[in-house]
Amino acid sequence: MPDEVNNEILKDLINLSPESRTSYHEEMLLDKLREAFLYMPFEITSKNFDYNFNGVKEGYIIEIDEPFKFKPLVYTDKNNISHLFLFTDKDELKNGIKGKLNVFIITSSDIAENFKKANYDYVDINPFSKCGISMKFSSFLNLFNDESYFVFKEE
DSSP, X not given: OOSSOOOXXXXXXXXXXXXXXXXXXXXXXXXXXXXXXXXXXXXXXXXTOXXXXXXXXXXXXXXXXXXXXXXXXXXXXXXXXXXXXXXXXXXXXXXXXXXXXXXEEEEHHHHHHHTTTOOOSEEEESTTSSEEEEEEHHHHHHTTTOOTXXXXXXO
16 A cells, blocks of 8 residues: 555546536546545454554554454435445545544455445545545446446436
């Protein structure tokens, strides 16, 4: 994992206006999304896990003796639709979520691999941004096989 997460190109592509976006931009966005390291908020579910994360820096590796269990923070809307929120950078994370938060930096491919049996309805990248990506979770999984289900969110 890199010491610094750099999704600047991905973020620029996400923020392109619809009239500026071309098929080349969309292909490039898909490529950058496939290789991205993303911020994923999570909740610790391990019993008796007591680790003080204060002062832990990005890229810091923690070794623990017991199995570490967690679950991604998921937003469920008024229609009972579940959204897995992911973020390209710290600024996007801070824009929408206030207070202390546990966050993993994880690759898109690891999300697809580790959560492929999850029952999320949507993946939302930079959900509190003016522009972001909202796509069906199954389509996100298909990004690693098939590019035909991509959806852009616009306000």
